[in-house]
Amino acid sequence: MNRRFLETSLIYGAVQWAGPFVTLVLTPILTRILDPSDYGVSDFVMTVAAGIGTIALFGLPQALTAHFNDRPGDPEWRRSITGSALALSAAIGLTLALVLMTFARPIAQWAWHDTRHAFLFQIAAGTLLFSAINSVMTRAAQAALQSRWVIAIGLTSVVATAVGNVGLIVILRLGVAGMVLVPAAAGIALTAAIAILMRPMVGRMHWGTTRLLFRSGTILLPAAAAAWILQAADRLFLVHIVSTQELGYYAIANRIAALIHVLVAPVATAWTALALAAQHDPGERARSADGARHLISLALFGALALGLFAREILAVFTRLPYLPAAPYVGFLAYVHVITAVGTVLSATAMMRKQLGVISWSVIGGAAVNMLLNYLLIPSYGLWGATIATVVGFAAQPVLLYIALRRGERVEYPMRKLLVASVVQLGLLVAGMAVAPMPAAPRIAVKLGLLASLVAAFAVLDLITPLELAQTRLFFRRQLRSGRAG
Numbered sequence: 489m490n491r492r493f494l495e496t497s498l499i500y501g502a503v504q505w506a507g508p509f510v511t512l513v514l515t516p517i518l519t520r521i522l523d524p525s526d527y528g529v530s531d532f533v534m535t536v537a538a539g540i541g542t543i544a545l546f547g548l549p550q551a552l553t554a555h556f557n558d559r560p561g562d563p564e565w566r567r568s569i570t571g572s573a574l575a576l577s578a579a580i581g582l583t584l585a586l587v588l589m590t591f592a593r594p595i596a597q598w599a600w601h602d603t604r605h606a607f608l609f610q611i612a613a614g615t616l617l618f619s620a621i622n623s624v625m626t627r628a629a630q631a632a633l634q635s636r637w638v639i640a641i642g643l644t645s646v647v648a649t650a651v652g653n654v655g656l657i658v659i660l661r662l663g664v665a666g667m668v669l670v671p672a673a674a675g676i677a678l679t680a681a682i683a684i685l686m687r688p689m690v691g692r693m694h695w696g697t698t699r700l701l702f703r704s705g706t707i708l709l710p711a712a713a714a715a716w717i718l719q720a721a722d723r724l725f726l727v728h729i730v731s732t733q734e735l736g737y738y739a740i741a742n743r744i745a746a747l748i749h750v751l752v753a754p755v756a757t758a759w760t761a762l763a764l765a766a767q768h769d770p771g772e773r774a775r776s777a778d779g780a781r782h783l784i785s786l787a788l789f790g791a792l793a794l795g796l797f798a799r800e801i802l803a804v805f806t807r808l809p810y811l812p813a814a815p816y817v818g819f820l821a822y823v824h825v826i827t828a829v830g831t832v833l834s835a836t837a838m839m840r841k842q843l844g845v846i847s848w849s850v851i852g853g854a855a856v857n858m859l860l861n862y863l864l865i866p867s868y869g870l871w872g873a874t875i876a877t878v879v880g881f882a883a884q885p886v887l888l889y890i891a892l893r894r895g896e897r898v899e900y901p902m903r904k905l906l907v908a909s910v911v912q913l914g915l916l917v918a919g920m921a922v923a924p925m926p927a928a929p930r931i932a933v934k935l936g937l938l939a940s941l942v943a944a945f946a947v948l949d950l951i952t953p954l955e956l957a958q959t960r961l962f963f964r965r966q967l968r969s970g971r972a973g
Contacts, residue, residue: 514650514653514654514658515805515806516804516805516806517658518653518657518658519805519806519807519810520807521657521658521661521663522657522663522664522667523733523736523809524732524733524736524737524739524740524809524810525731525732525733525735525736526663526664526667526736527667527735527736527739527740527743528731528732528733528734528735528736528737528738528739529605529608529664529732529735530608530664530667530668530739531723531735531736531738531739531742532599532723532727532735533605533608533609533612533668534612534668534671535719535720535723535724536588536595536609536612536720537588537609537612537613537615537616538716538719538720539713539716539717539720540584540585540587540588540613540616541581541584541615541616541619541620542712542713542715542716543580543584543709543712543713545577545580545581545620545623545624545712546576546577546580546702546705546706546709546712547704547705547706547707547708547709547711547712548573548576548577548620548623548624548701548705549573549623549624549626549627550704550705550708550711550712550838550843550846551573551700551701551704551705551708551843552569552570552573552624552627552628552631552701553627553630553631553760553764553838554704554764554838554841554843555569555700555701555704556569556570556628556631556632556764557631557764564691566628566632566689566691567689567690567691568691568692568693568694568697569697569700569701570624570625570628570686570689570690570691571690571691571692571693571694572693572694572697572698572701573624573628573701574621574624574625574690575693575698576698576701576702576705577620577621577623577624578617578620578621580620581616581617581618581619581620581621582616582617584616585613585614585616585617586613588609588610588612588613588616589609589610589613592606592607592609592610592613593606595609596608596609599727600727605664607665608664608665608668611665611668611669611672612668612672614672615671615672615675618672618675618676618678618679619671619675621679621682622641622675622678622679622682625641625682625686625689626638626641626682628686628689629641629686629689630760631764632689634689637685637686640681640685641678641681641682641685644677644678644681645674645677645678647677648673648674648677648678649670649671649674652666652669652670652671652673652674653666653670656669656670656673657670704843707843707844707847708843708846708847709847710847710848710850710851711846711847711849711850711851712850714847714850714851714853714854715850715854717854717857717858718850718853718854718857718877718880718881718884719877721854721857721858721861721876721880722738722857722861722865722873722874722876722877723735723738724861725861725862725865725873726738726865726869726870726873729865729866729869730869730870734869734870737810737812737813737816737870738813738816738870738873740802740806740810740813741798741813741814741816741817741820742820744794744798744801744802744813744817745791745794745816745817745818745820745821745823745824746824747790747794748787748790748791748794748821748824748825749824749827751786751787751790752783752786752787752790752824752827752828755782755783755786756783756827756828756831760831760835763835763839764835764838764839780832781901781905781950782951782955783828783831783832784825784828784829784832784905784908785905785908785945785950785951786828787824787825787827787828788825788908788909788912788941789938789941789942789945790821790824791818791821791822791824791825791912791916792818792912792915792916792919792937792938792941793938794817794818794821795817795818795819795821795916795919795920796818796916796919796920796934796937796938797931797934798813798814798815798817798818799811799814800931801817802814815920816870816871816874818916818919818920819874819875819878819916820874820877820878822878822881822882823877823878823881825909826878826881826882826884826885827881829885829905830881830884830885830888833885833888833889833892834846834888836892837888837892840892842891842892845888845891845892846888848887848891849884849885849887849888849891850884852883852884852887853880853881853882853883853884853887854880856879856880856883857876857877857879857880857881857883858880860872860875860876860879860880861873861876861880863876864876889902901950904948904949904950905950907948908941908944908945908948908950911941911944912941912944915937915938915940915941918937919933919934919937922934
């Protein structure tokens with residue numbers, strides 16, 4: 489396994505894992521203060537805000553990533569493209585924040601047929617400007633492989649989120665309002681840190697660079713909007729079909745499933761940055777295929793672990809009223825496995841500057857998702873939403889892969905990964921079908937199923953004995969150097 493890939497993944501992972509770890513530690517406290525219905529309401533509000541925020545970003549983070557390394561070794565180009573992206577994101581974010589504040593009451597009326605929660609949308613609107621700036625600047629730090637900046641940004645987010653949860657929810661007991669205020673406060677703190685930290689990266693806005701970003705963002709905006717539909721359409725249908733308590737079960741299931749994102753995101757971020765930075769080196773491009781294989785295998789393993797032990801995780805970190813969320817976790821975790829596949833294929837499209845195929849593939853997935861939500865949720869409720877979400881997400885990389893196959897060869901073992909996914913699904917279903925038994929043998933059976941997936945990876949040659957040996961040696965050296973320090 490590429491040493492630089494491992495080191496970069498660990499650096500990004502150290503801070504990306506810290507935030508969810510803090511959230512996980514606070515979950516037993518928060519779930520004793522908040523009810524599932526609180527999670528349901530706040531999840532819907534933040535989903536709507538995320539949709540507006542997606543438009544506010546206007547595809548700029550992806551456009552910046554696609555063009556950041558167009559001129560290797562030219563720092564002025566990087567400063568120009570970062571400054572232009574920052575100016576655009578700030579202007580668009582402020583405009584759409586005002587739009588959400590203006591229409592907060594009609595949105596609340598549409599969702600719940602009353603306006604009691606309208607103020608929550610107004611609070612969420614305050615996050616849009618800061619989240620747009622933070623997303624663009626974080627992407628610039630990652631594209632520049634500035635590990636220290638990435639660490640500082642991540643730690644700021646972790647501390648602000650932890651302090652916000654404790655102060656607003658645990659101490660002040662602001663309930664659902666506190667849940668919406670936490671990301672707003674964290675966003676403001678993160679923007680302040682970025683303004684101090686990344687000032688040298690920001691150059692003057694140039695109209696030529698701005699037009700390039702605007703064109704690329706325009707091409708990618710439908711993909712970003714469709715990606716939000718994939719993530720949010722289920723809530724838009726569910727809010728009219730199920731109770732806020734059931735909506736809370738779905739929100740908690742998605743939060744537990746999102747732990748896969750915590751596991752995979754650092755690896756995906758490192759892989760994307762390294763792959764795009766090395767796109768002009770044929771040797772490095774070949775090695776990036778190995779990183780893609782490891783990324784998707786890691787996502788499959790993590791999704792199976794979460795699905796098998798979802799009930800145990802909920803029993804430890806929440807209360808009895810939250811346990812009905814457990815069956816959905818393993819299946820919703822596939823969203824993050826599929827996202828890992830999409831990350832790999834999207835990077836290939838960015839290297840080829842085929843930005844349009846990214847948009848069309850995501851739009852196709854969103855269309856499938858919307859259709860299935862319409863057909864399944866009225867009859868099957870949360871299970872209908874789960875199926876529609878997973879299938880809709882799966883449609884996107886399938887369509888993208890088909891489009892990319894028309895050009896150069898896609899250098900990833902997609903057939904082997906598909907076989908591994910089928911094996912993983914079979915093991916998940918088998919684990920969920922395990923008859924009730926004492927804790928020790930139940931856990932032993934589930935661990936055996938996890939070991940079976942690793943064995944399948946070895947049989948399919950997705951993980952080789954040499955790579956396992958190299959990984960063990962790498963961590964052993966890191967442990968020794970840590971002790972010596």
